[in-house]
Amino acid sequence: MDIIWVLIYFLFEYPFFAFIFFAAIIGLYLLLKGYKCDKCGTRTSEVQSTRYQDTTPTKKDGSRDKRYNLTGITWKTIKCKNEKCDNTWETV
Numbered sequence: 413m414d415i416i417w418v419l420i421y422f423l424f425e426y427p428f429f430a431f432i433f434f435a436a437i438i439g440l441y442l443l444l445k446g447y448k449c450d451k452c453g454t455r456t457s458e459v460q461s462t463r464y465q466d467t468t469p470t471k472k473d474g475s476r477d478k479r480y481n482l483t484g485i486t487w488k489t490i491k492c493k494n495e496k497c498d499n500t501w502e503t504v
């Protein structure tokens with residue numbers, strides 16, 4: 413638990429730098445969260461719907477090949493929150 417005391421010490425000894433440090437982390441989080449629209453650049457964090465795509469290799473007849481583990485991609489449908497743009501796109 414030493415790291416906690418180091419953080420508390422840091423917070424009291426250098427409150428200004430601690431504030432900048434936390435503000436930077438929160439700023440970075442707000443900057444990177446959500447999905448960027450290709451058309452207008454607006455970031456939208458709400459996922460409208462998800463779709464699972466099975467990418468497990470199958471046999472020639474289309475049946476499941478037991479040698480492979482189940483793999484797949486979850487596609488997220490994002491609707492741009494910019495009302496003027498109204499763009500909808502899919503992302504992983």
Ligand SMILES: [Zn+2]
Pocket residue numbers: 449450451452453454492493494497498499
């Ligand atoms: Zn948009």
